[in-house]
Amino acid sequence: MTDLHAAAAAAGLKRDWTDASGRPQQVADSVLEALLSRLDMTPAEQPFVSATVGAPILLPGASAGMADLVLEDGTTRPLPVSEAGVAAPLDVIGYHTLSIGRHRYTIAIAPPRCPQPSGRSWGVSVQIPSLRDQRASAFGDYGTLADAAAAFGRAGAAALAISPTHALFPADPHRFSPYAPSSRLFHNVMLADPSLVDAPFPDEQSGDLIDWPNALSARLTHLRRVYLAENLRLQAAVTAFAAERGPDLAAHARFDALHCRLGGAGWPDWPTEFQDPASPAVQRFATEHADEISFFIFLQWLADQGLEHAQKAARKQMAIGLIADLAVGTDRAGSHGWSRRSDLLSGVSIGAPPDPLGPDGQNWGISALDPYALQRTGFSSFINTIHTALRHAGGLRIDHAIGLDHLWIVPDGGTAADGAYLTMPGDTLKNIVAIEAHRANAIVIAEDLGTVPPGLRDDLSRRGMLGMRVLPFERDTEGEFVPPAKWDADAVAMTGTHDTPTVAGWWKGRDLEWRSRISGATDPGSSTQRREERSSMSQAIGISKDRLTPPLDEIMEAVAEAPAALAVFPIEDLLGLEEQPNLPGTTDQHPNWRRRMPAATPALLARPDVQRRTHMLSEKRPG
Structure with a gap:
């Protein structure tokens, strides 16, 4: 089953996880197989990468050179990229486009922190x-x-x-x-x-x-x-x-x-x-x-x-x-x-694993945005x-x-306990x-x-x-x-x-x-x-x-x-x-x-x- 486990890991499915009581758990191979069959891992044509203001930007597949950056407001500027494929930091918050060689990226630059409530x-x-x-x-x-x-x-x-x-x-x-x-x-x-x-x-x-x-x-x-x-x-x-x-x-x-x-x-x-x-x-x-x-x-x-x-x-x-x-x-x-079917995970529902408050786990009967589809559609x-x-x-x-980092997904027809965490x-x-x-x-x-x-x-x-x-x-x-x-x-x-x-x-x-x-x-x-x-x-x-x-x-x-x-x-x-x-x-x-x-x-x-x-x-x- 080594190939199965490697494929599951590559897909972002977690075979090993820890429950609410701190006990190690392991997902059955049959569950991994069922979930793998429901994931479409077709890669995105234009990668979407993100970073915070002032942080270096990793560009998968890019080589050293000067990139052409088009900011969200339409202005352009050159941006140096190192041999490791890392672009220089940006200070402009928003969604921008970067091109270098035959590669093209969407770049999302976030503020370091969200706005905070003032006072008490x-x-x-x-x-x-x-x-x-x-x-x-x-x-x-x-x-x-x-x-x-x-x-x-x-x-x-x-x-x-x-x-x-x-x-x-x-x-x-x-x-x-x-x-x-x-x-x-x-x-x-x-x-x-x-x-x-x-x-x-x-x-x-x-x-x-x-x-x-x-x-x-x-x-x-x-x-x-x-x-x-x-x-x-x-x-x-x-x-x-x-x-x-x-x-x-x-x-x-x-x-x-x-x-x-x-x-x-x-x-x-x-x-x-x-x-x-x-x-x-x-x-x-x-x-x-x-x-x-x-x-x-x-x-x-x-x-x-x-x-x-x-x-x-x-x-x-x-x-x-x-x-x-x-x-x-x-x-x-x-x-x-109905209208954007490919956006959502198919053949699975989301929920929560068994824990002391829900010994059988929870199946919420709803779907969520597919992490691979998010990449393909620029989020x-x-x-x-x-x-x-x-x-x-x-x-x-x-x-x-917690679902921003990983979702507990359950194959259609399975119980909430027959699920696994999918990395988001x-x-x-x-x-x-x-x-x-x-x-x-x-x-x-x-x-x-x-x-x-x-x-x-x-x-x-x-x-x-x-x-x-x-x-x-x-x-x-x-x-x-x-x-x-x-x-x-x-x-x-x-x-x-x-x-x-x-x-x-x-x-x-x-x-x-x-x-x-x-x-x-x-x-x-x-x-x-x-x-x-x-x-x-x-x-x-x-x-x-x-x-x-x-x-x-x-x-x-x-x-x-x-x-x-x-x-x-x-x-x-x-x-x-x-x-x-x-x-x-x-x-x-x-x-x-x-x-x-x-x-x-x-x-x-x-x-x-x-x-x-x-x-x-x-x-x-x-x-």
Whole structure:
């Protein structure tokens, strides 16, 4: 099997790896064979290389001489290349072209570090659909977000971290998870706010839980009415937006229009003649249903306008404003998988290996950008993805940032345990993030939780990408909680995330109640363990270990005193709510992504207990 192992290593597949417990693991040969058969390692015609400002640039295959460099702005200059194929350092951030002899390269030059938050400030994290405003709405949208951003800014927050706004599936209202998008190149049009163009907003059922199938169907119907009434008035602005976004937007709109007509889980369920975006059948459809495609282009414009409006509302009061969230991958059956199929890994899905929190591993059922395709296309899809995320944001949180260096890939038909790590071009991906963050003057938060490979956190810190220090996970080698005052300074301090129990819920064991209800069995050991954990946390924050009610104010104050420049608190913790937005490992057993806030944001912030907390945060972290 020596040849197999050598081929796997050459492809970037890691045969040997270390699990979360520090135990060495080895991937079975059958898994390596299956994964190798799914990788297209055709080399790029024009290599893409990257470096930071002031660092030498290694040019594979180049020989000594004077290269012709064309900067991004079109200016030219000579650049010496050594006998070792190393070009002299550059001080111009951006994407440039270099030619020497018969070789041609794309050169990405990044700043040494990403922009940093100033002073000591605080922010809030929210799920956009959960928000309420003064309207009777089935779910929050970009207009609701703008109102919330203004309210949080007035309360002293410097940032508002939001759930992903990636494009979902307007034709399939059952797929509402923001982390399994149709495309990350465009936005979720179902959150578009018609009132932004002075169109009426419909009265909708506004319950405590979002009824996504009925709510999205009704909202789409209303948005069609808005399009029919307003398209002519807004046509010039929409046409200019479409020209700016180019063919990718047209293809995305065609996908959404086709999906509305053909149904199914996505393009693999469509008749064969529609599965190829360049087929005559698709071209005929585009001609015969031009107005339907224009409708979805209009919705993308309206979504873009809504996010721009929300960021402007945020920046009137906030130093950072919106912090966008970047999901790790996309649904292969979605728009990106249809229109730019070769961009994505094929025949595999991504996930996580077995660990103590998930003994069977995790298969997320989504795909990711193919590292070899990235090289062949000049990393265009990744550049556009980051640019889209930062278009109207002052920050970016990268979900599962470990995936920048390597991804756990699982062959179709296999279990999550039947996977292996695939090496990604981490240096180049991080340099691209830094370039785009520099251009947007945006901070970068890299989610570095879970099985973190050695050296990753040091690398993120060196690049100015902030890690995440989340209260439930900050423990020493004995499992005891570490006081927030001792957390890392180069990471965002947090009481929780959308995947963790709220502070009040954790203290009361609400997450344990949910697990017991779902499994149908009670685990006495988990309750005993939680009591011990509460005692450990009490000691870490300096309160009595016999406290029965959740010490929410004390915990928030302790986290506010962490050395991080930015501390972010889920809105659920700011309000003292017990239920969490998402319970990992569940689908319909728990109302994931369906919970709404109890009132409009300004009313919530006016509550005495919430005012007390925001005042405390602003005193501890004045910005």
